[in-house]
Amino acid sequence: xxxxxNDLGGQPAGxxxxxxxxxxxxxxxxxxxxxxxxxxxxxxxxxxxxRRAIESNTAEDYKGMLYYDKWIRAVRDLIIEQxxxxxxxxxxxxxxxxxxxAKTGKL
Amino acid sequence: MNAIPPRTGHALAPGATVRILKQPxxxxxxxxxxxxxxKGEIAxxxxxxxxxxxxxxxxxxxxxxxxxxxxxxxxxxxPNYAGSKNDTVVADIYEHWIEAIAGETK
Numbered sequence: 001x002x003x004x005x006n007d008l009g010g011q012p013a014g015x016x017x018x019x020x021x022x023x024x025x026x027x028x029x030x031x032x033x034x035x036x037x038x039x040x041x042x043x044x045x046x047x048x049x050x051r052r053a054i055e056s057n058t059a060e061d062y063k064g065m066l067y068y069d070k071w072i073r074a075v076r077d078l079i080i081e082q083x084x085x086x087x088x089x090x091x092x093x094x095x096x097x098x099x100x101x102a103k104t105g106k107l
Numbered sequence: 108m109n110a111i112p113p114r115t116g117h118a119l120a121p122g123a124t125v126r127i128l129k130q131p132x133x134x135x136x137x138x139x140x141x142x143x144x145x146k147g148e149i150a151x152x153x154x155x156x157x158x159x160x161x162x163x164x165x166x167x168x169x170x171x172x173x174x175x176x177x178x179x180x181x182x183x184x185x186p187n188y189a190g191s192k193n194d195t196v197v198a199d200i201y202e203h204w205i206e207a208i209a210g211e212t213k
Contacts, residue, residue: 002131002132003132003140004132004136004140007132007136007139007140009139009140009141010140010141010184010185045165046162046163046165048135048159048160048162048163048168049135049162049163049164049165051135051159051163052134052135052163052164055135056134081165082165
């Protein structure tokens with residue numbers, strides 16, 4: 001019987017860190033982007049689709065990636081899947097921003 | 108979440124003995140691995156909801172599924188459970204993961 005990468009209930013995991021920390025700007029931006037895209041106005045994808053995209057990570061990525069890094073990857077995959085943008089458009093824009101950052105030190 | 112009540116007589120009644128099916132998970136699955144195959148008891152009928160395994164693929168999620176709150180004895184879930192035999196765990200499980208089985212004779 002198959003167990004998905006996210007389905008960790010009951011497995012040994014060691015102590016759980018319960019420390020609180022303030023959200024970073026990056027985390028808030030990812031959260032806002034997800035809420036705008038999945039909200040009733042745009043409805044590009046559901047929270048169920050978000051979960052499915054996150055769960056489709058390899059076990060290595062699922063365990064290794066930070067929470068909001070998994071979110072932004074899922075948002076990226078879903079806006080491509082829903083044909084809002086193409087993978088090439090994202091890649092081209094990222095390349096453009098990398099060049100700008102290297103030249104000017106700013107985005 | 109706006110829960111729609113199931114049609115009269117269509118849902119299992121609270122107290123019914125059930126078993127969670129041991130079947131392969133959907134691509135997006137809300138039934139945890141550790142409960143598959145476990146015996147439990149219907150605690151509450153939560154209502155009809157769109158099927159998350161279909162909503163996950165941009166589909167309308169129809170037909171709607173009855174969602175149950177199911178109560179399990181911890182000793183029925185974990186083979187070597189060391190706590191009290193009265194300890195329970197509760198989970199929300201969709202109807203297509205549940206089969207009704209004969210209850211225990213008391």
